[in-house]
Amino acid sequence: MIDLGPHAVFIIWAYIGVMLGIAGLIAWTLFDARRTASELSRLEARDPRRQRPAGTTP
Amino acid sequence: MTPDTEPRLNWWNRMANPGQFVAWTTPLLWPLVILTAVLFVLGFWFAFFNSPEDYQMGDTVRIMYVHVPNAWLSQFVYAIMSVSALGTLVWRHPMADVSMKAAAPLGALFTALALFTGALWGRPTWGTFWEWDGRMTSTLVLLLIYLGLVALWRAFDDQLRAARVIAVFTLVGAINIPIIKFSVDWWSTLHQPASVFRPDGPRMPMSILVPLFVMFFAFTFLFLVLHLKAMHTEVKRRRVMTLKRRLAQGGPA
Numbered sequence: 001m002i003d004l005g006p007h008a009v010f011i012i013w014a015y016i017g018v019m020l021g022i023a024g025l026i027a028w029t030l031f032d033a034r035r036t037a038s039e040l041s042r043l044e045a046r047d048p049r050r051q052r053p054a055g056t057t058p
Numbered sequence: 059m060t061p062d063t064e065p066r067l068n069w070w071n072r073m074a075n076p077g078q079f080v081a082w083t084t085p086l087l088w089p090l091v092i093l094t095a096v097l098f099v100l101g102f103w104f105a106f107f108n109s110p111e112d113y114q115m116g117d118t119v120r121i122m123y124v125h126v127p128n129a130w131l132s133q134f135v136y137a138i139m140s141v142s143a144l145g146t147l148v149w150r151h152p153m154a155d156v157s158m159k160a161a162a163p164l165g166a167l168f169t170a171l172a173l174f175t176g177a178l179w180g181r182p183t184w185g186t187f188w189e190w191d192g193r194m195t196s197t198l199v200l201l202l203i204y205l206g207l208v209a210l211w212r213a214f215d216d217q218l219r220a221a222r223v224i225a226v227f228t229l230v231g232a233i234n235i236p237i238i239k240f241s242v243d244w245w246s247t248l249h250q251p252a253s254v255f256r257p258d259g260p261r262m263p264m265s266i267l268v269p270l271f272v273m274f275f276a277f278t279f280l281f282l283v284l285h286l287k288a289m290h291t292e293v294k295r296r297r298v299m300t301l302k303r304r305l306a307q308g309g310p311a
Contacts, residue, residue: 005117
């Protein structure tokens, strides 16, 4: 690691803040995607249209 | 010779089908993730190990490598939302609603990070974390607009009706983007004028410009990945709401 000079604390905190923000955004995006996908599969399993045997007419 | 009675669907119309949109764009996700990760590794290596300190700013120039991309994205994401708002109002394109909704929280975070990194750069350079000047104040207004739009999406149960109302608000808020861009020219501010995207070319050496552009593309591709993923989730969320309504009307199976 290079010497960041007298203002190192500002540089380090800028990068820590950005990394925390980006990590949080990625985590939230993935959590939301998984939660929604699992809710969708749960509801699709309860959907009467999907439970009808193949070949029968509505 | 039989007349062709099948309606010809162009790319734009096929993308209006959420299922087709998800099917077409899902294979893009992993290549984009890998490209983003490679760009970030390269960008951090340049930022800390292969770029000189600035003759005026010293090492604080390294904050620019995260500040400028976030500041660019704060405006670029809003431009995407404005085009999507036009898609909603003019063409009633279903994926335009989805794009608009998925982009708002991403834009809010990039704007908050631009303000945060700008404050940390301002303290050693200007002697203050914050000044109520044109560029900083208009960027703060942009953050408030993003947060307001996120809150509006959550306030509506009917997402189709919400999209039309929010599209109008988004287009009204777009007036703030040229204000942010030209604030440094219109008013006397602490913030320096444009130094990268200028008609006469960038006003910085290649040793600083290269890391800046690598980080610029890394953050832009990160936004594209997250936006695409959030759009897929929003498509599924709307399917969840449709199924909930259907099950509530017909009772549980």
